[in-house]
Amino acid sequence: xxxxxxxxxxxxxxxxxFVNLGSIPDSFLLSHTASRFYREAVVTETGALNTVSAxxxxxxxxxxxxxxxxxxxxxxxxxLLLSRKTLPVxxxxxxxxxxxxxxxxxxxxxxxxxxxxxxxxxxxGGGFQGGVLLAVITIIFCIIYGSSFDLSRYPPQRKxxxxxxxxxxxxxxxxxxxxxxxxxxxxxxxxxxxxxTLPSAGSIVPINLGVGLKVGAGLAIIFYSMIQKxxxxx
Amino acid sequence: MIYSLCFVALFMIGLYSIxxxxxxxxxxxxxxxxxxxxxxWTITMVREAGGVPIVDxxxxxxxxxxxxxxxxxxxxxxxxxSTTALLLxxxxxxxxxARTIEIDSLKxxxx
Amino acid sequence: xxxxxxxxxxxxxxxxxxxxxxxxxxxxxITLSVFSTVLAIIYxxxxxxxxxxxxxxxxxxxxTAVYIAVISKIRTYRQTHKRGEKE
Numbered sequence: 001x002x003x004x005x006x007x008x009x010x011x012x013x014x015x016x017x018f019v020n021l022g023s024i025p026d027s028f029l030l031s032h033t034a035s036r037f038y039r040e041a042v043v044t045e046t047g048a049l050n051t052v053s054a055x056x057x058x059x060x061x062x063x064x065x066x067x068x069x070x071x072x073x074x075x076x077x078x079x080l081l082l083s084r085k086t087l088p089v090x091x092x093x094x095x096x097x098x099x100x101x102x103x104x105x106x107x108x109x110x111x112x113x114x115x116x117x118x119x120x121x122x123x124x125g126g127g128f129q130g131g132v133l134l135a136v137i138t139i140i141f142c143i144i145y146g147s148s149f150d151l152s153r154y155p156p157q158r159k160x161x162x163x164x165x166x167x168x169x170x171x172x173x174x175x176x177x178x179x180x181x182x183x184x185x186x187x188x189x190x191x192x193x194x195x196x197t198l199p200s201a202g203s204i205v206p207i208n209l210g211v212g213l214k215v216g217a218g219l220a221i222i223f224y225s226m227i228q229k230x231x232x233x234x
Numbered sequence: 235m236i237y238s239l240c241f242v243a244l245f246m247i248g249l250y251s252i253x254x255x256x257x258x259x260x261x262x263x264x265x266x267x268x269x270x271x272x273x274x275w276t277i278t279m280v281r282e283a284g285g286v287p288i289v290d291x292x293x294x295x296x297x298x299x300x301x302x303x304x305x306x307x308x309x310x311x312x313x314x315x316s317t318t319a320l321l322l323x324x325x326x327x328x329x330x331x332a333r334t335i336e337i338d339s340l341k342x343x344x345x
Numbered sequence: 346x347x348x349x350x351x352x353x354x355x356x357x358x359x360x361x362x363x364x365x366x367x368x369x370x371x372x373x374x375i376t377l378s379v380f381s382t383v384l385a386i387i388y389x390x391x392x393x394x395x396x397x398x399x400x401x402x403x404x405x406x407x408x409t410a411v412y413i414a415v416i417s418k419i420r421t422y423r424q425t426h427k428r429g430e431k432e
Contacts, residue, residue: 018242
């Protein structure tokens with residue numbers, strides 16, 4: 001009975017999806033005026049070269065603000081669910097060879113994440129990708145050196161501080177946009193600079209930095225609160 | 235056409251995992267597969283040929299693919315990661331309270 | 346539709362079926378990470394490097410770590426619980 005119901009639901013959903021997707025014409029997106037506008041106005045209106053970053057952090061920056069709020073809500077929920085009054089006692093970590101290797105490798109991971117965040121308006125990347133790479137550093141600390149090392153070097157209070165700093169940077173750039181251009185999260189033309197150079201693209205660079213700090217610290221808090229009781233027994 | 239078929243097949247596999255599996259973590263994995271299928275379709279629905287959506291200042295008139303689906307997908311990937319983490323946290327708490335993560339053994343939820 | 350893609354799309358379907366078919370949770374999670382990597386290669390073929398970067402870092406890096414942390418947490422809880430019952 002259950003198998004029969006599952007098969008019926010799968011068949012109907014698959015048929016409906018396929019029929020509806022097949023009726024979308026091939027030139028569906030060509031006629032979109034929004035995407036044509038974004039492609040033509042990206043350099044003159046924002047000063048950025050990466051169109052995806054320009055859409056995310058300038059044209060639709062309010063959307064990214066809502067997304068940061070979702071991440072904040074998720075982090076709050078996870079910390080609320082997993083918070084116990086147990087101090088994390090960690091394992092000794094992995095062997096000496098792995099520790100030495102990652103001691104050399106981890107600064108370059110940090111350098112790569114900062115590069116991806118700061119060059120978000122010129123090359124592929126941006127706040128989200130670089131921020132997740134920042135969170136990977138916490139995973140390296142927790143797994144390879146043990147979570148007590150992560151607690152001593154990079155305590156949860158400091159992670160919370162970094163996350164709040166990122167959110168306030170994002171909001172502060174939005175309010176500066178009100179003062180300079182008259183609209184929330186507006187891109188002030190005085191900051192735009194020469195397109196193609198590193199200090200250009202107006203408010204996109206500080207928003208990238210804020211989103212990177214926020215996403216990185218938020219995901220690091222999520223992973224840390226998940227691992228802290230696992231390693232307690234060992 | 236072939237992308238639509240592939241999308242529907244991936245979606246069905248993920249939906250089957252959500253409907254028929256008994257393990258809650260397997261259901262979350264199925265949700266991840268469905269999300270991956272939707273991202274796949276959003277990226278491959280752009281039929282217009284073109285380059286990477288980054289303006290080359292030397293040749294600013296070169297055609298590029300539609301950047302809007304990529305921006306939407308990028309937002310959705312981060313959201314899906316955080317919702318997956320929240321679901322897994324709820325499963326951990328459920329395991330602590332009900333001592334099981336099999337969907338059929340969760341008697342207390344029905345009452 | 347390049348030759349590489351004609352190889353990658355069936356591979357994607359096979360990996361997705363394997364993800365669901367594995368009984369062991371750990372194998373399933375590792376296969377899900379491979380699924381994300383193949384998906385990222387398809388994104389690069391479709392001229393979306395930003396999305397590919399995000400998919401590789403999040404889908405096959407971070408989420409795998411979170412899944413493994415959760416699975417090991419559940420297993421550790423079960424083992425300590427069983428040991429507590431015996432004693």
